[in-house]
Amino acid sequence: MDDLDRLFRRVVHNVRAAYPELLTQSFEVSQLYQQVVPYRLNRREIGVDSVEDYELALMQLLSGARGYLTGDTDMQSALQDELESLNPDLSAYRGFATSRIGLAADAVRHIEQQPISQPTAAVVASASVASSSAVAARATERISTARATTSDMPRAASPGGGRGGGGGGGSRTSPTPSHHQPSATMPSSKSAGSPASTASQSRAAEGTADDQSQSACRYCGGSLPGGKCIVFCPYCGHDLTVQHCPACNTELEIGWRFCITCGRQVS
Numbered sequence: 001m002d003d004l005d006r007l008f009r010r011v012v013h014n015v016r017a018a019y020p021e022l023l024t025q026s027f028e029v030s031q032l033y034q035q036v037v038p039y040r041l042n043r044r045e046i047g048v049d050s051v052e053d054y055e056l057a058l059m060q061l062l063s064g065a066r067g068y069l070t071g072d073t074d075m076q077s078a079l080q081d082e083l084e085s086l087n088p089d090l091s092a093y094r095g096f097a098t099s100r101i102g103l104a105a106d107a108v109r110h111i112e113q114q115p116i117s118q119p120t121a122a123v124v125a126s127a128s129v130a131s132s133s134a135v136a137a138r139a140t141e142r143i144s145t146a147r148a149t150t151s152d153m154p155r156a157a158s159p160g161g162g163r164g165g166g167g168g169g170g171s172r173t174s175p176t177p178s179h180h181q182p183s184a185t186m187p188s189s190k191s192a193g194s195p196a197s198t199a200s201q202s203r204a205a206e207g208t209a210d211d212q213s214q215s216a217c218r219y220c221g222g223s224l225p226g227g228k229c230i231v232f233c234p235y236c237g238h239d240l241t242v243q244h245c246p247a248c249n250t251e252l253e254i255g256w257r258f259c260i261t262c263g264r265q266v267s
Contacts, residue, residue, distance in 0.1 A: 003057040006046045008068045010037050012111050018220050018236045030097035030246045055090040062093050071101035097247045
């Protein structure tokens with residue numbers, strides 16, 4: 001079993017788990033590598049060591065190798081020619097992002113009839129533990145960032161003044177700020193940070209608010225729990241704080257309407 005076989009196995013597994021309608025319906029090429037088997041979430045299960053290995057297997061799959069997928073003949077012919085060239089462009093499949101493909105029914109049945117060997121099961125179990133740890137770490141990091149944004153806001157001066165501000169009829173002299181105690185009317189150095197730092201904090205706070213406002217996952221449609229800082233969907237595991245360009249797969253921020261790499265409208 002090579003990378004192509006393991007990739008198709010993973011496609012069938014993920015489709016049955018999260019997108020069962022795709023077993024009998026056609027879908028766009030971009031959905032295959034963005035939602036069904038994105039590299040960063042499936043590389044361990046597929047057994048690839050680099051994104052180049054992943055793209056090579058994906059090119060082979062989309063070219064119609066071993067009859068795993070059905071699709072546009074022009075696309076398959078173009079990808080086959082590219083793979084046979086001396087220096088193939090492994091990103092050529094992105095040019096067919098809107099072409100439609102489908103899972104070959106015979107290939108799906110053949111995969112389901114094959115037992116999963118013990119080494120493959122061990123790899124999947126290890127990947128599941130690693131994926132859970134990564135999700136927990138990223139969620140903790142985002143929550144800490146949001147809390148730091150709140151704690152860094154400048155505090156207003158208390159109306160009571162310093163310790164020498166007791167009641168009295170006479171005028172009161174304001175205490176002279178010391179080197180260790182900044183004036184109450186001046187923001188602290190941490191609050192008056194650089195524009196880049198302020199923008200980063202605002203973006204983190206907005207991302208957290210967006211996560212909390214979502215009621216359903218935009219990938220699998222699962223209902224999201226309310227009142228929580230949600231970074232990853234608890235059902236399909238997709239990162240809900242980013243989106244991808246349907247044409248070139250560039251990672252974009254939520255709310256962006258056009259891709260910063262190819263200019264395609266994404267929302």
